[in-house]
Amino acid sequence: MGFPGLQHVAITVSDLPRSIEWYTKLFGAGPVLDEDEEGGEFHHTVFALDGGMLFGLHTHLGRETRDRADERRTGLDHVGFAVGSPAELAEWARKLDELGIRHGGVKKAHYGSGVSFRDPDNIPLEFFTGPE
Known part of the structure; x- marks a missing residue:
């Protein structure tokens, strides 16, 4: 199974x-x-x-603590959303710009590329695509 x-x-x-x-x-x-x-x-x-x-x-x-999220604390590190290609990743970076959402730009690594950003509670989010 x-x-x-x-x-x-x-x-x-x-x-x-x-x-x-x-x-x-x-x-x-x-x-x-x-x-x-x-x-x-x-x-x-x-x-x-x-x-x-x-x-x-x-x-x-x-009953929430109202603490801001911190990926260094035990628990959630980030949530990654799958995108299909580097071109689509670039489109999402532009969309974040249009929405006024700060992000770190497209970052490339041997295992894929991503754009990281945070929600209003500081929860880390990412758009990610596999290697080219």
């Missing part, structure tokens, strides 16, 4: 309305789900991405 692929990623955010607006602009589409979890532990807002992947924003109903 093979190991299954990722179906969704969920991140905790400090200001849900701000993050919904930011991710809606980034994804170019609004959420497909926005509701309290039935046990009352958290609220989740979910976006559907190409390929069937889901990306969720969680708030723990005022």
